[in-house]
Amino acid sequence: MSTLAPPRFRLESLAVWRRNALVWRRLMTASLLLHFGEPFLYLLGIGYGLGRFVGELDGIPYFTFLASGFIAWSAMNVASMESMWSVYTRMVPQQTYEAILATPAQVDDIVIGELLWCGSKSLVSGTAILAVAAVLGAVNDWTALLAIPVIFLTGVCFAAPGLIITAYARAYEYFNFYMTLVMTPMFILCGVFYPISSLPGPVQTAVQFLPLTHAVEIIRPIVVGQPITDLGFHLAALIGFGLVTTWIATVLFRRRLIQ
Amino acid sequence: MAHWIPLQIFHFGVTASFLIESLLTTCVTDQTRPLPVVHCRDIRKAFGNMVAVADLSFDIQPRSCFGLLGPNGAGKTTTLRMLLGQSPRSGGVLEVFGQDIDEGRKTIRQRTGIVPQADNLDPDFTVRENLSMYGSYFRLDSKVMSERIPGLLDMVELAPRADDRIETLSGGMKRRLTLARALINDPQLLVLDEPTTGLDPQARHMIWSLIHQMKRAGKTILLTTHYMEEAERLCDELIVIDDGSLLAKGSPAELIEKYCESDVLEIRGEVEEIPIDALPQAWRTEKAGDSLYLYANDAQGLVQLSQRLTDMVCLHRRTGLEDVFLRLTGRALRG
Numbered sequence: 001m002s003t004l005a006p007p008r009f010r011l012e013s014l015a016v017w018r019r020n021a022l023v024w025r026r027l028m029t030a031s032l033l034l035h036f037g038e039p040f041l042y043l044l045g046i047g048y049g050l051g052r053f054v055g056e057l058d059g060i061p062y063f064t065f066l067a068s069g070f071i072a073w074s075a076m077n078v079a080s081m082e083s084m085w086s087v088y089t090r091m092v093p094q095q096t097y098e099a100i101l102a103t104p105a106q107v108d109d110i111v112i113g114e115l116l117w118c119g120s121k122s123l124v125s126g127t128a129i130l131a132v133a134a135v136l137g138a139v140n141d142w143t144a145l146l147a148i149p150v151i152f153l154t155g156v157c158f159a160a161p162g163l164i165i166t167a168y169a170r171a172y173e174y175f176n177f178y179m180t181l182v183m184t185p186m187f188i189l190c191g192v193f194y195p196i197s198s199l200p201g202p203v204q205t206a207v208q209f210l211p212l213t214h215a216v217e218i219i220r221p222i223v224v225g226q227p228i229t230d231l232g233f234h235l236a237a238l239i240g241f242g243l244v245t246t247w248i249a250t251v252l253f254r255r256r257l258i259q
Numbered sequence: 260m261a262h263w264i265p266l267q268i269f270h271f272g273v274t275a276s277f278l279i280e281s282l283l284t285t286c287v288t289d290q291t292r293p294l295p296v297v298h299c300r301d302i303r304k305a306f307g308n309m310v311a312v313a314d315l316s317f318d319i320q321p322r323s324c325f326g327l328l329g330p331n332g333a334g335k336t337t338t339l340r341m342l343l344g345q346s347p348r349s350g351g352v353l354e355v356f357g358q359d360i361d362e363g364r365k366t367i368r369q370r371t372g373i374v375p376q377a378d379n380l381d382p383d384f385t386v387r388e389n390l391s392m393y394g395s396y397f398r399l400d401s402k403v404m405s406e407r408i409p410g411l412l413d414m415v416e417l418a419p420r421a422d423d424r425i426e427t428l429s430g431g432m433k434r435r436l437t438l439a440r441a442l443i444n445d446p447q448l449l450v451l452d453e454p455t456t457g458l459d460p461q462a463r464h465m466i467w468s469l470i471h472q473m474k475r476a477g478k479t480i481l482l483t484t485h486y487m488e489e490a491e492r493l494c495d496e497l498i499v500i501d502d503g504s505l506l507a508k509g510s511p512a513e514l515i516e517k518y519c520e521s522d523v524l525e526i527r528g529e530v531e532e533i534p535i536d537a538l539p540q541a542w543r544t545e546k547a548g549d550s551l552y553l554y555a556n557d558a559q560g561l562v563q564l565s566q567r568l569t570d571m572v573c574l575h576r577r578t579g580l581e582d583v584f585l586r587l588t589g590r591a592l593r594g
Contacts, residue, residue, distance in 0.1 A: 015395040022392075023383040095379035101345060102373040103396035103444075104365045259306075259346055 003258075007250035009112055012105040016113025019096075020086075021120065035128040039074070043067055043129075043136060058195050060224050067133035068223035069192035071147065072154060072215040074129055075122040079155035080183055082118045083162025084175040091166065097257055107257050111250045115159045122155025123148065130223065141225040150222065154215040157242030160249045167252035186212040191220075211241045294357050296321050296448050296479040297342060302351035304337050304503075311337040312503040314351070319496075321447075324470070324480040326490045326497030330588050334503035335483045336376065339452055342481070343373060355448065369397065372441030376452040378433050380425045386436055387412070387421040394443045404443070411439040415469065431462025438469060449473055450481045455489060467492060487581035499587050506587045511580050518586055519578040520554040524561040527551075528571035538564075547590045554578065 024031060043066065051062035058065070090096040097110050127148055133139050165178045189203070190196070190212035196204055207213045214234040221228045228234070295318035304312040312334045319325040329335050340346035341353060344360045344367070353360045355367045380389050387408060394404045412418040415435035420428065428436065434454065441449060451470070455463040470493055473480060484490050490497055491511045499506045499514075507514055520543065526533065530551035535544055543554040555561055558575070565573035 011398060012396060015398065018395065019381075019392055022388075026383075094382060095377060096381055098375065098377075099379040099381065099393070100396055102343070102368075102375065102441075103393065104368040104398070105396045106364075 003254045004251055006247055007108045007111060010106070010109055012103075012109040013111075013113035013116065015105065016100065016110055017116045017120070020114070020117040024121070031124075032128070035125045036132060039067075039070060039129040040132045040136075042070065043132060043138075047136075047138070058197075060220075060226075061138070063136070064133070064138040064224055065220070066193065067129065067136075067138045068147075068220040069216055071126045071129045071133075071151060071223065072212060072219045073187055073190075073192045075126045075151045075154035075215065075219075076158040076186065076212050077183070078125045079118040079122045079159040080162045080178075082121050083114065083159040084166050084169070084178070085172060087114055087163060087166045088169055088172060088175075091257075101257060107254045108250055110257075111163060111246070111253050114163065115156050115246060118159030118162070119152045119156035122158075123152040126151035126155070133223070139223060139225075143225060144223045147219050147222040150215070150218050153238065153242070154219070157211060157215075157238050157245070160242055160245035163249035164245060164252055167249060167256045186210050189213075191216045208237075211238055214238045214241075293321055295319055296356060297325075297481065298352070298354040298357075299342070300352040302338075302341060302353050303349050304334075304341055304346065305349045310503055312341070312500075315500065315503070315505055316351075317498050317505070317508065319479060319481060321479050322474070322477050323495040324474055324482060324493050326494035327481065327483045327500070328485075328487075328490055328497055328584065329483075329500040329506075331485075333501045333588070335500065336452065337503075338500070339450065339481075339483060343371070343450065344368075369444060370446055371448045371450060372444060372446035374434075374437050374441045374449070374451045374454050376456070378437065380433060380436060380440070382425050385422050385424055386417055386428070389425065389436060390440055390443055393440045397444045399444065407443060407445070411442055414442075414472070415439045416465075429462075431458050431465070434458060434462065434466060435469070438466065442473075446478065448479045448481065452483050453485065454482070455484070455486065463489075487579060487584055491580045499584060501588045507583070514583045515578055515580060518583045520556045521578060522555055522558040522561050523576060523578050523582060524553040524555075524565055525550055525574040525576075526553070526565075526568060526571050527573075528568075530571070533568070545586075545590075552582075554582070 043063065047063040047066045051066070054062040056062065100110060101107065130139065130144060130147060130151075134144070161182075162178070165175060169175065189199070189207050190210050191207075192212075196207055196213065199207065214237040217234045218228060218231065218238070297317075297319035299318070300316045301314040302312060302316070303310065303314055315334075315338060317325075327335050327338060337346065341348045342355065342360070344364045347361075356363070356370060358367060360367060381392060384392055390408045390411060391401075391404050394407075409418065412421055415438060417432060417436055417439065420432065425433070425436075438451075438454070441451075454470070455466050458466065467489065470480060470482070474493075480493075482490070482493060494511060496508070496510055497514070498508045507518065509517065527550050530546070530549065533551060538544070538553065539555070539557070539560065541555060541557070542560075545552040545554070553561060553564070561575055565575055
């Protein structure tokens with residue numbers, strides 16, 4: 001098999017997913033507290049507090065605007081953290097992948113299993129925020145539940161670049177570059193806190209190349225209950241980004257794990 | 260009469276197939292030994308300009324225990340990684356169970372169990388869960404696993420610790436669990452990379468007895484080790500490699516016979532005072548640190564000499580694999 005070949009899905013990847021899910025289940029209470037507690041405080045503090053001054057943005061109450069942005073951001077954030085810190089832990093200190101690679105499972109199964117797992121973690125955290133937002137009265141319609149598959153997709157698409165960084169990482173500190181240079185700018189610029197239309201023209205064009213923009217553009221209208229403009233374009237951008245980075249991550253992981 | 264004809268045809272069929280079968284069997288047994296489990300011809304591995312393994316050839320026969328010996332950095336682990344398909348080879352033929360390692364990777368893996376050098380048990384799970392989790396990577400049925408796991412835990416004497424976390428286990432227990440884990444898929448080939456390094460004598464003996472048990476169960480075993488006593492006890496055949504090249508091949512007894520005299524006298528003390536030139540020509544001397552080794556096929560002569568050297572510490576013994584190993588690879592320290 002050429003190391004440059006595209007990744008192949010096989011059922012062994014589900015065993016990798018299942019491993020992580022079983023570990024997570026053991027620490028589920030702590031994890032859920034984080035996933036529900038944090039957005040609850042954020043939304044209450046920033047959404048209500050700041051919302052009182054902001055009022056509405058793009059015809060959406062600020063609280064709802066922020067909650068929907070948080071959902072997309074959280075999907076990115078959780079998947080990125082998992083695909084960097086946790087994957088590195090399994091790869092280097094724990095040597096879990098070395099053990100897995102002694103079985104019929106292959107590097108592709110590890111990469112795809114981890115991507116699916118990162119997507120699943122995003123799904124839990126994003127859905128938790130959605131639930132909190134609904135409880136606090138920010139969501140009006142059951143159609144908001146359609147955001148859930150998009151949250152999963154967003155998580156998977158952001159896990160892949162995280163894996164690319166991990167494939168090069170020699171220590172945990174390595175991830176700070178990606179956090180500071182890539183994730184934080186997306187958090188600030190991609191429409192989580194304010195509409196992209198308020199940015200200067202050239203920056204508006206630039207943020208179209210940042211995948212979080214497209215996740216926000218899909219998730220926000222679903223949560224708010226508005227029609228999605230340019231759904232095909234945003235989906236294609238997000239999925240295209242995910243596919244390319246998944247391919248690169250797979251190639252890099254093959255090089256890192258098989259020498 | 261009607262039933263006679265079909266019966267006759269049936270009978271003819273049986274006879275014919277019997278004939279063909281016995282003919283085939285004869286051909287196969289006449290021409291070849293049983294297919295080797297591992298077949299390497301001129302395998303090599305280069306990392307850039309550095310050649311880690313150079314044109315290594317050997318076969319591992321079914322149901323045998325095969326040793327891969329060499330000092331640190333000799334290329335043992337690289338060779339193992341190539342055999343396991345964990346490291347692509349730079350050249351040569353490499354077949355396991357008659358299949359090219361790259362083409363048959365998945366089926367080869369299904370029939371192979373691996374005990375790696377470094378502990379990589381899953382710290383997030385218990386003893387029992389480590390086995391079931393590992394089995395899930397083989398996509399083993401949970402029913403098959405629930406049948407196998409208690410037996411494996413009994414075999415490695417970890418049944419009372421089944422629900423304990425990995426970090427509570429001693430080094431010896433972790434090794435035993437790693438061995439049990441390697442057996443979850445009931446492999447025909449078992450690969451053990453330095454299985455007893457760092458273990459106390461009790462744990463080491465337990466691992467040895469488990470390996471013997473595996474051999475009796477008909478498994479083929481590939482073993483790397485630094486301990487010559489271990490290789491001498493366990494291996495039917497072994498190779499010694501250094502700098503990635505083959506130095507010697509054979510059974511422990513053959514190697515001792517070929518590369519060493521029958522006896523050795525190890526002398527410690529003021530060995531400079533011993534008149535080496537006055538010793539018989541056939542004796543071979545080797546000096547290491549403040550010890551002098553005298554190798555000879557003359558046990559009596561060595562004993563007589565030791566009796567004269569009253570002010571030195573003398574140890575007379577039969578030569579073993581360790582002497583062969585040191586002769587082949589030298590006494591210089593390795594990295």
